[in-house]
Amino acid sequence: MKIDLPCLPKKIVLVGLNYRKHAKELGMDIPSEPILFLKPPSSLIRSGQDIIYPQGVKRIDYEAELAVIIKKRAKCIKESRAKDYILGYSCLNDVTARNLQKKDGQWTRAKSFDTFCPLGPCVETDLNPDSLKIQTFLNGKIKQSSNTSDFIFSVNYILSFISKVMTLEAGDIVSTGTPEGIGPMQKGDKVVVDIEGIGSLENQVV
Ligand code: MG
Numbered sequence: 001m002k003i004d005l006p007c008l009p010k011k012i013v014l015v016g017l018n019y020r021k022h023a024k025e026l027g028m029d030i031p032s033e034p035i036l037f038l039k040p041p042s043s044l045i046r047s048g049q050d051i052i053y054p055q056g057v058k059r060i061d062y063e064a065e066l067a068v069i070i071k072k073r074a075k076c077i078k079e080s081r082a083k084d085y086i087l088g089y090s091c092l093n094d095v096t097a098r099n100l101q102k103k104d105g106q107w108t109r110a111k112s113f114d115t116f117c118p119l120g121p122c123v124e125t126d127l128n129p130d131s132l133k134i135q136t137f138l139n140g141k142i143k144q145s146s147n148t149s150d151f152i153f154s155v156n157y158i159l160s161f162i163s164k165v166m167t168l169e170a171g172d173i174v175s176t177g178t179p180e181g182i183g184p185m186q187k188g189d190k191v192v193v194d195i196e197g198i199g200s201l202e203n204q205v206v
Contacts, residue, residue: 002122002199005069006087007171012039012117013162014065014094016107018177019150025180034153034161037107039094039117047120050206051095053187054113058099060185060205063178064136064144064193067092068155069123074168082156085168088125091193091201092175093118098184118193118203119173129155133196134179139189146179 016035017023023030045051053060071087095117101110129148136144153161158176162168185191185205193201 001125003088003125005119005123005171009041009044009171009173010169011166012041012044012173012175013166013168014039014111014175015153015158015177018152019146019179020152021146021150021180022178022182023152030152034158036162036165037111039111042114043112043117045115045118045203047118047201047203049118049203050115051118051185051191051203052113052115053205054097057097059097061096061098061182062136062138062143062185062191062193063094063096063182064134065092065094065175065178066129066132066134066148066195067119068129068159068174068176070168070170070172070174072170074159074163077160077163079156079160082159085159086155087170088123089127089129089195089198090119090123091121091195091198092173093191093193093201093203094175094178118201120201121199124198127197135194136181137192137194138183138185143183144179144181146181148176150179151176
């Protein structure tokens with residue numbers, strides 16, 4: 001069933017590197033544990049809203065990701081019970097000011113600008129996340145094309161791992177990393193993140 005977000009999230013938790021081929025593309029080792037970071041709820045926009053290119057930033061990138069919407073409070077949950085805590089799935093674009101990510105050496109500023117977290121077009125409640133086609137189109141041209149079967153860490157593992165660090169609340173969003181093929185966007189570009197079974201998240205850069 002396709003539904004809307006139940007409420008605004010209190011937090012948005014993301015995994016930094018979770019596709020084998022993307023790790024290879026970056027020349028990085030496969031991580032032994034998920035690398036976590038946060039985006040503020042103030043960065044959230046929906047499908048059809050504009051991504052604002054911040055003044056003074058030199059490069060912003062798209063990152064197509066499968067997002068998990070939390071159903072109920074989750075603290076120290078077992079991997080085998082994680083499904084009980086999932087309301088559904090959505091498309092997320094982890095927009096990143098790449099030059100600032102490199103310059104700052106940590107990710108908060110680069111990931112947190114207003115409008116840097118497009119999510120949508122809906123929450124799909126009836127979906128198996130283990131083998132979904134995930135794609136990015138920039139001005140109609142395909143830029144990322146992968147499958148969640150390339151995940152390093154499964155959705156259930158990630159939720160259990162995060163819940164042992166911080167309590168997840170109903171409506172919180174967990175994003176599962178981006179596949180290979182990341183690249184920059186310019187003002188005027190139209191970016192589409194499409195995930196099998198969910199639909200297309202469409203935004204324009206202004
Ligand atoms: Mg990302």
